[in-house]
Amino acid sequence: MSTTTRETTITADPAAPTVRITREFDAPVANVFRAHVEPDLVKRWLGPRGLTMEIDRFDVVTGGSYRYTHRDDDGAYTFYGSFHEVRTDERIVQTFTFEGFPDSVTLETMTFVDLGDGRTRLEGLSLFESTDARDAMIASGMEIGVNEGYEKLDELLAG
Amino acid sequence: MSTTTRETTITADPAAPTVRITREFDAPVANVFRAHVEPDLVKRWLGPRGLTMEIDRFDVVTGGSYRYTHRDDDGAYTFYGSFHEVRTDERIVQTFTFEGFPDSVTLETMTFVDLGDGRTRLEGLSLFESTDARDAMIASGMEIGVNEGYEKLDELLAG
Numbered sequence: 001m002s003t004t005t006r007e008t009t010i011t012a013d014p015a016a017p018t019v020r021i022t023r024e025f026d027a028p029v030a031n032v033f034r035a036h037v038e039p040d041l042v043k044r045w046l047g048p049r050g051l052t053m054e055i056d057r058f059d060v061v062t063g064g065s066y067r068y069t070h071r072d073d074d075g076a077y078t079f080y081g082s083f084h085e086v087r088t089d090e091r092i093v094q095t096f097t098f099e100g101f102p103d104s105v106t107l108e109t110m111t112f113v114d115l116g117d118g119r120t121r122l123e124g125l126s127l128f129e130s131t132d133a134r135d136a137m138i139a140s141g142m143e144i145g146v147n148e149g150y151e152k153l154d155e156l157l158a159g
Numbered sequence: 160m161s162t163t164t165r166e167t168t169i170t171a172d173p174a175a176p177t178v179r180i181t182r183e184f185d186a187p188v189a190n191v192f193r194a195h196v197e198p199d200l201v202k203r204w205l206g207p208r209g210l211t212m213e214i215d216r217f218d219v220v221t222g223g224s225y226r227y228t229h230r231d232d233d234g235a236y237t238f239y240g241s242f243h244e245v246r247t248d249e250r251i252v253q254t255f256t257f258e259g260f261p262d263s264v265t266l267e268t269m270t271f272v273d274l275g276d277g278r279t280r281l282e283g284l285s286l287f288e289s290t291d292a293r294d295a296m297i298a299s300g301m302e303i304g305v306n307e308g309y310e311k312l313d314e315l316l317a318g
Contacts, residue, residue, distance in 0.1 A: 015290075016175065016176055016289060016290070017175055017176075018288075057222070062224070062239075062241075063216070063223075063224030063226075063239075063241055064222075064224075064241075065221075065222030065223075065241070067222075080221075080222075081243055082221075082222055082223075082224070082241035082242060082243045082254070083241060084240055084241045084254035084256065084264055085256070085261065085264070093254070093264050095241070095243035095252070095254060095266065097243065097244070102244065105243055105244070105252050105266065105268070106266075107254065107264065107265075107266040107286065109264070109288075125288070127266065127286055127288060129177075129268075129284070129286060130175060131174075131175070
């Protein structure tokens with residue numbers, strides 16, 4: 001099913017409440033970045049397989065914000081946040097909350113690294129309020145959503 | 160000079176890259192909250208004494224953003240961020256960056272606690288990317304700005 005041979009590396013720092021996610025893509029940095037900022041592209045890959053994504057707002061600019069709902073037969077899951085800073089083809093810093101647990105907020109930094117030869121490394125850093133909150137997110141099956149989402153992004157970038 | 164008898168408590172967590180700031184005010188929670196969201200009030204107290212504050216934008220709503228410049232005879236210091244969530248009289252979650260070090264972003268949560276009898280406790284939590292970043296902020300003299308700002312807020316609330 002998947003067209004990727006890439007591995008996603010997910011690392012929980014023992015000394016700080018962070019998660020680092022690193023993933024390479026066989027596509028130029030401009031294409032990987034565009035797939036993160038254009039709502040019509042984002043909804044084709046973000047999140048695990050088997051869910052639809054409805055976007056209320058998705059304004060990827062410095063000072064912008066977003067809100068979207070993932071839906072499957074079992075229910076609906078809404079997420080929202082704001083964009084602290086957006087640097088084209090370089091970096092996106094945003095907040096992130098699952099609306100079901102609105103008091104738990106993470107700060108996410110995505111760095112887009114041009115590897116040359118039309119390849120890109122995406123480096124994600126998620127900052128949690130506590131190690132407990134970080135460990136709960138990992139235990140919730142975050143890894144599946146990340147891996148399946150990036151497989152869909154591979155397919156989109158190859159298409 | 161100061162009209163306050165309140166103490167500000169600033170605590171650096173040894174186990175996580177956070178700073179907690181706790182301060183009580185002799186004013187109802189609605190007044191303390193309003194002093195955080197109305198730009199004309201904010202500019203009268205935010206930051207250390209001896210600086211003027213120019214606001215480019217200050218839209219304290221969920222998904223809003225801000226940018227302002229503190230200025231004195233020595234120079235200008237610009238700060239910006241986005242508002243992740245604003246709950247009236249309860250909670251503000253925002254990002255924060257000094258434009259001179261744009262790669263260093265903190266996530267700040269302010270909780271407004273109604274103590275009854277027209278008194279309010281403000282509980283602030285700042286989350287840094289690393290303990291080094293947190294310690295650098297503390298070493299930069301953050302405490303002076305916080306204390307002088309809250310003394311000015313006391314004066315504003317009493318006025």
